Amino acid sequence: MTERPIILWFRQDLRLGDNPALAAAVESGAPILPVFILDDETPGKWAPGGASRWWLHQSLDALQQSLAALDCPLLLRRGTAAETIRTLAAETGARAVYWNRCYEPFAVRRDAALKSALKEDRIEAESFNAALLFEPWQVKTKTGTPPKVYSPYWRAMRLLGDPAPEGAAPQAIPRPAKVLAGDQLDDWNLQPCDPDWASGFSELWQPSEQGGLDQFDEFLENALDGYKTGRDFPSRSLVSRLSPHLHFGEIGPRQVWHRTVAHCITTGRDPFSGSAEHFLKELVWREFSHAQLYYNPDLPDACLRPEYERFPWDRAEKPLRAWQRGKTGIPIVDAGMRELWQTGYMHNRVRMICASFLVKHLMVDWRAGEAWFWDTLVDADLANNAASWQWVAGSGADAAPYFRIFNPVLQGEKFDKDGAYTRHWVPELSEVPDRYLHKPWEAPGNPAPDYPDPIVDLAFGRDRALTAFKRLNDGLSSDIAACA
Ligand SMILES: Cc1cc2nc3c(=O)[nH]c(=O)nc-3n(C[C@H](O)[C@H](O)[C@H](O)COP(=O)(O)OP(=O)(O)OC[C@H]3O[C@@H](n4cnc5c(N)ncnc54)[C@H](O)[C@@H]3O)c2cc1C
Structure with a gap:
């Protein structure tokens, strides 16, 4: 038998x-x-x-x-x-x-x-x-409840000690005698053909277990040391780009954790200070997002703070389309959105700027941005994507306060000072002098004739969003007062 x-x-x-x-x-x-x-x-x-x-x-x-x-x-x-x-x-x-x-x-x-x-x-x-350092239900505050904000999450997780050790790959896998008929991968038509919008992806990514491990080794060798200070600068290669490998489980978080710690110990560094700790803490943001999704199954679809459902979102097609296509006339936003379209990835700092611009300056519902990222990111991940969008919108756990509205000009000037990132993705701006790169509408002599005018006046957009958020909050306070 x-x-x-x-x-x-x-x-x-x-x-x-x-x-x-x-x-x-x-x-x-x-x-x-x-x-x-x-x-x-x-x-x-x-x-x-x-x-x-x-x-x-x-x-x-x-x-x-x-x-x-x-x-x-x-x-x-x-x-x-x-x-x-x-x-x-x-x-x-x-x-x-x-x-x-x-x-x-x-x-x-x-x-x-x-x-x-x-x-x-x-x-x-x-x-x-296989997907997390610790299960969501293992990480608890002293009172036994799941932490609702990130810092207590990190502290509670650290109190659990080290994650389980990395397991080895099997040397042999016994197969069943009976051979079953299955599908052919090519017949699933997972890859685009006409048009092949993913033609540039293969040069950048090596989706596979080996690809994830190679990518990680390279990061440990060449980028980890500069991570803490460099991770915010999109033109520097100082982030790991492990997110799609982690999402598909080509590499596991325990491997990332233990190999980071081991690398620090063998190179005489403290894994729990400076860049290494910062990197491990980012990995734990992923854990925190998964815990949020686990405890709030509506996270991708509904504002965690229900009052945000009353926000007067702009439902017009035009602003969303311009944002999706990288044609808003705001250089750092357009650079990010084009990087996303052409590579399936966007640097974290730029994700925050693009998301804030959509939700705040354009007052488009965060769920429209979330859906676009879902379709276009190679690392699209229900937990990380939903938690991050709600964080930017101000409607989530541990969210950015509503009055924190990124100014995309100042963000561009701070994090892409020499314009290397922006010019790479928005070549229409190549002739714009550095001084005006992030606000080409102020440049004398129209040096970027093919680049659109800003879709919104930034000061107007900011004030409009602040007024709407303030009304929401005031309405909330008067609701509370009425109930008292
Ligand atoms: C609006 C918005 C949408 C996002 N959508 C996604 C998404 O769909 N999938 C996704 O994996 N990340 C998402 N992120 C989080 C973050 O931008 C990416 O995880 C990060 O840019 C991936 O690049 P990296 O691997 O080089 O990160 P590194 O800086 O090298 O970080 C290492 C790992 O830590 C995790 N991590 C880092 N930052 C975060 C974070 N803020 N939240 C959760 N985990 C984090 C990721 O797994 C990442 O691979 C989003 C952020 C924003 C602002």
Whole structure:
């Protein structure tokens, strides 16, 4: 009699190293059937966007190759994931299904229901943590509640000690005797063809487990030391660009944590001061965002502070379109939006400037910006994206106060002083002298004739937003007064 296999369901954990579900399956000694399911139904409107689909194709291609090198092919199936898993379990007589946990609300609901259904079918269902340093429910304040703001989150997490150690990649994976028919990756049409807007992505990214590890090694060697002071300057290569690798689970946060600490120790640095600590703290912003999503499943769709639902958003198409296309006439904003379109990435400082400009100067609903980022970022991540947009809009946990409105001219002058970043992405500005680069409308002699005028007068936009936010807050205070 052939031994009943364990189905290993790959999701956002596209790696062999430090993969606890895979390690547990290998440890059991049973034959392993690795599967990836393309499911566009369960996530609803949060099915992967265009740039994520491009990444997913490359990443699955790489995972197929890594598994093939261990003589254990990756099965591809398409359909509603829970049903597909149950069908597959019946088809193979599987004894168990193992997976690493995801934290999107639709995934949490689906996995809980699937676990019960499999148990009824007398099939073991086991889930593991590959995506976070600690589970959201492990990180608590002294009173046992989940921290609502970042600093207490960091402190509470540090009190838990070091994250679990990094697990090794298996040397061999036993495969089941029976070969099953699956889909061909190319038939999923995950990559754009006409027009091929992702043609420039491959020069910049290497979506794969190896690509993530290489990228990280390079960051540790060449950029970590300058991270704290340099991370805000978009033309300097002093950030890790690990976000898509982390999102797809090609590298895990525990690997990032332990390798950063080890690198510091071997090079005689303190991992918990200066640049290294700053970097680890950014990694923990990712944890904090996931905890926010876990405890607030509406985070991507509804203002965490409900009063913000009454904000008078501008619903006109024109400002949003100009922003999406990088044609607002505000140089640093247009540079960021064009970087995003051409590379699937935008530097964090510029993300904050572009998001603030959209929500505050243009008064466009943060959810329209969130949706655009969802479609165009290769690192689009429901937790990080939603939490960050709500942070910028002022409607989220630990959010920027409403009166903090970035001035994109001053931001440009501070963080892209020589204009290297802005000129690279907005070549129409190449002839504008440095002094006017971030406010070309003031330059004498019209040195950028092909560049649009600002879509909004910045002082007017700022005042309009401040007035609207103040009214919202005053209305709130009068509501409170009326109730008192
Ligand atoms: C409006 C807006 C939308 C965003 N959308 C996303 C998104 O969809 N996906 C995403 O991964 N990040 C998002 N971010 C957070 C941040 O901009 C990116 O994580 C970061 O720019 C990725 O570049 P990096 O890997 O070089 O970061 P590094 O500076 O090298 O940081 C290392 C890692 O820490 C995590 N991290 C860093 N900053 C943050 C942060 N503010 N919040 C959460 N995690 C963080 C990321 O996983 C990142 O890869 C968004 C930020 C803003 C302002």
